[in-house]
Amino acid sequence: MIFKTHNSLQTRQLGEKLGSVLPAGSILALVGESGAGKTCLAQGIIKGLGVLDTYITSPSYTLINEYYGRYPVFHFDLYRLSGLPEVEELGVEEYFFGQGIAIIEWADKVRELLPPHYMEIKLDKIEETVRRIELIPRGENYRNLVNQISHVDLAT
């Protein structure tokens, strides 16, 4: 499923809608260049999971931010990690099991560590303010999720 958003508010809204329907243990693998809107989307997802706006920040310097909404939420930004060994050392895959929600920016760096089922989200900057956001479900449960947000109405 492909969405196009025309400003950061719409991207946040799409994230919020997705966050509001996520079941426990969901894994969201965000992939896309810098400025593609990964953090923006992640912040919407976190809000949709019931975390108050005022607590939501960017994990650029912290690698991982942890929140408590409907479930524990782990927001990763793996940009600074050089390679798989370094990631493995951190034991991030520990977070990919259990009730918590994992939202992973630069998830392509840990693809080998992801479980077989997850939602891949590809973001592309196609114009200065236009973002193409593709949801690629890996596994049956994630296909159902995509159906649940297929009719989302983004503010104009």
Ligand SMILES: Nc1ncnc2c1ncn2[C@@H]1O[C@H](COP(=O)(O)OP(=O)(O)O)[C@@H](O)[C@H]1O
């Ligand atoms: N449609 C859009 N969706 C998301 N961000 C947008 C959009 N149009 C412009 N922007 C801007 O692009 C930037 C996206 O940054 P960010 O979410 O941090 O990207 P990333 O985490 O992928 O590096 C923000 O400055 C945001 O205001």
Ligand SMILES: [Mg+2]
């Ligand atoms: Mg980011």
